[in-house]
Amino acid sequence: MTTTQADIDREISDGQADGPHEIQPRLDYPPYRSSILRHPTKALHPIDPEGVELWSPCFGHSDVAEAEADLTIQHAGEPQGSRIVVAGRVLDGDGRPVPHQLVEIWQANAAGRYAHLRDQHPAPLDPNFTGQGRVLTDADGYYRFQTIQPGPYPWRNHLNAWRPAHIHFSLFGTDFTQRLITQMYFPGDPLFALDPIFQSVTDPKAREMLIARYDHDLTSPEYSLGYRWDIVLTGSHRTPLDTEEPS
Numbered sequence: 001m002t003t004t005q006a007d008i009d010r011e012i013s014d015g016q017a018d019g020p021h022e023i024q025p026r027l028d029y030p031p032y033r034s035s036i037l038r039h040p041t042k043a044l045h046p047i048d049p050e051g052v053e054l055w056s057p058c059f060g061h062s063d064v065a066e067a068e069a070d071l072t073i074q075h076a077g078e079p080q081g082s083r084i085v086v087a088g089r090v091l092d093g094d095g096r097p098v099p100h101q102l103v104e105i106w107q108a109n110a111a112g113r114y115a116h117l118r119d120q121h122p123a124p125l126d127p128n129f130t131g132q133g134r135v136l137t138d139a140d141g142y143y144r145f146q147t148i149q150p151g152p153y154p155w156r157n158h159l160n161a162w163r164p165a166h167i168h169f170s171l172f173g174t175d176f177t178q179r180l181i182t183q184m185y186f187p188g189d190p191l192f193a194l195d196p197i198f199q200s201v202t203d204p205k206a207r208e209m210l211i212a213r214y215d216h217d218l219t220s221p222e223y224s225l226g227y228r229w230d231i232v233l234t235g236s237h238r239t240p241l242d243t244e245e246p247s
Contacts, residue, residue, distance in 0.1 A: 081110025097141025
């Protein structure tokens with residue numbers, strides 16, 4: 001039997017109606033089909049945090065070069081696509097800045113393709129764009145990246161499935177066991193209502209926290225558009241995170 005877009009829309013609607021809205025992604029969200037196979041089904045096992053840290057990364061200002069925050073200058077030529085700036089603050093649940101926090105991003109290029117061997121969909125690779133960057137927040141919790149507007153891309157979750165344009169974010173905290181991962185989206189994307197990953201955050205207000213806002217002050221004349229996106233790590237207004245189990 002062929003799966004139609006109406007079937008997917010119905011699954012998304014059913015998934016949202018099942019129980020109260022949740023501000024964190026549902027790990028077993030049926031419309032996001034691979035989550036059924038990948039989400040934990042058994043009790044978690046405690047580990048020795050000191051043992052984990054023997055193999056954990058150690059980050060400081062000497063380990064992160066300033067140029068790593070600009071994804072448009074990492075190769076000999078300029079990458080294809082529209083230049084953008086993405087900036088914001090990393091905050092705790094009380095609105096206090098989180099300084100010296102390692103923030104990493106990775107993303108598809110302007111054609112919607114990752115520089116990764118597993119991404120084989122027929123869109124062009126850009127030899128001047130790797131799609132990876134990192135930066136440390138300053139004393140006031142601010143981060144800033146210059147990059148290229150990513151394109152949407154197809155995925156095989158269902159018939160005619162396309163991911164909205166997005167950028168993946170990773171925050172490392174003070175040790176490896178504190179790593180958090182999330183995604184940032186762009187305003188006005190017509191694919192939001194059709195994307196099971198975005199819709200797996202079933203609380204509408206929480207979904208809005210995943211969407212950056214256009215910022216004219218960050219926009220450079222005749223050069224790049226600017227988007228502002230703050231990341232809240234704890235509290236009732238925390239940013240939805242890919243790795244956190246919803247309550």
